[in-house]
Amino acid sequence: MNEVNQNNNERVDESGSSSTSATSTVSTCPECDGRIIRDEEHGEVICKECGVVVDEETVDRGPEWRAFYADEAEEKSRVGAPTTELLHDKGLSSVISWENKDAHGQSLSAKKRQKMQRLRTWDERFRNRDSQDRNLRQALTEIERMASALGVPETQRETASVIYRRALADDLLRGRSIEGVASACVYYATRQAGIPRTLDEIVVVSRVERKEIGRTYKYLVDELGLAVEPTQPLAFLPRFASRCDVSDEVERRAEEILDGCPLTNEFSGTSPDSLAAAALYAAARLSNEKRTQSEVADATGVTTGTIRKHYPRLLELSSE
DNA sequence: CATTCGTGAAGACGAAT
DNA sequence: ATTCGATTTCACGAATG
Numbered sequence: 127m128n129e130v131n132q133n134n135n136e137r138v139d140e141s142g143s144s145s146t147s148a149t150s151t152v153s154t155c156p157e158c159d160g161r162i163i164r165d166e167e168h169g170e171v172i173c174k175e176c177g178v179v180v181d182e183e184t185v186d187r188g189p190e191w192r193a194f195y196a197d198e199a200e201e202k203s204r205v206g207a208p209t210t211e212l213l214h215d216k217g218l219s220s221v222i223s224w225e226n227k228d229a230h231g232q233s234l235s236a237k238k239r240q241k242m243q244r245l246r247t248w249d250e251r252f253r254n255r256d257s258q259d260r261n262l263r264q265a266l267t268e269i270e271r272m273a274s275a276l277g278v279p280e281t282q283r284e285t286a287s288v289i290y291r292r293a294l295a296d297d298l299l300r301g302r303s304i305e306g307v308a309s310a311c312v313y314y315a316t317r318q319a320g321i322p323r324t325l326d327e328i329v330v331v332s333r334v335e336r337k338e339i340g341r342t343y344k345y346l347v348d349e350l351g352l353a354v355e356p357t358q359p360l361a362f363l364p365r366f367a368s369r370c371d372v373s374d375e376v377e378r379r380a381e382e383i384l385d386g387c388p389l390t391n392e393f394s395g396t397s398p399d400s401l402a403a404a405a406l407y408a409a410a411r412l413s414n415e416k417r418t419q420s421e422v423a424d425a426t427g428v429t430t431g432t433i434r435k436h437y438p439r440l441l442e443l444s445s446e
Numbered sequence: 447c448a449t450t451c452g453t454g455a456a457g458a459c460g461a462a463t
Numbered sequence: 464a465t466t467c468g469a470t471t472t473c474a475c476g477a478a479t480g
Contacts, residue, residue: 431472
């Protein structure tokens with residue numbers, strides 16, 4: 127009930143901007159100090175630990191307006207207005223009496239009555255929208271709060287918000303707490319981005335039980351027809367490694383171990399975070415940076431027993 | 447002495463019915 | 464909605480270095 131998150135301290139770059147380092151390799155992430163990797167496929171520079179997209183020296187929060195070369199103009203014109211999903215709009219409210227009387231207390235003609243009835247139904251719709259807005263507003267601050275506590279980058283917060291909006295629009299919130307759905311949205315967003323957090327990690331910053339988050343998540347995925355790829359053990363590795371404070375070499379070794387294991391057959395059904403933890407333990411053991419099982423367990427949220435159970439097979443398969 | 451290892455009961459989860 | 468099978472967790476004691 128203690129532990130967790132000693133590495134999430136916000137570290138702000140006090141030296142301000144400048145730093146005009148050429149477009150060479152950046153090595154540490156401004157958000158979490160993790161390793162920065164160049165993603166050739168998407169032409170992005172990203173942090174493998176938290177998923178932050180680091181473009182040269184700034185985090186890109188908006189559309190790309192500028193094109194530096196002629197060829198880029200086409201590519202970058204994809205964007206529209208620089209909107210953010212994190213904002214909500216205020217609605218106006220008004221009250222319409224239920225009585226069919228005019229301002230003088232006189233009864234209304236049949237025609238006017240019909241008109242008023244139409245107005246009421248519209249009023250009802252707007253009022254309904256208002257309550258949705260309040261709901262949304264609260265949800266968005268929740269998402270913000272949890273995301274920043276977890277070090278989840280902007281883009282993922284936005285997808286979380288988008289999902290929440292869809293859930294709201296599709297009337298999927300009945301009987302569910304705002305927080306629960308918001309938590310599930312954050313969980314989904316991180317998974318979607320390929321930098322998944324554990325349900326346990328979400329629980330730490332959420333006021334909702336793990337069980338409910340899981341249930342809600344599944345519900346959302348089903349109802350909204352969201353496509354989620356099964357989580358890969360490799361996705362957990364960078365964060366786990368940094369929490370165990372092992373060298374890059376050990377991390378790479380753990381990657382190799384996981385690479386060498388066909389997930390489809392041998393390890394189907396084994397939860398990916400368990401495998402990541404086991405691989406990490408195995409890698410540290412192979413190198414001269416041995417960690418105890420309980421150290422790895424504390425850092426990863428996987429129990430010692432589970433690590434024990436898997437690491438021998440991982441070693442076996444990877445050494446062939 | 448700390449760490450690792452093996453075990454079984456109990457809970458949680460996904461798939462199938 | 465319930466049942467079934469597999470996995471994970473937890474707690475314990477034994478073995479190991």
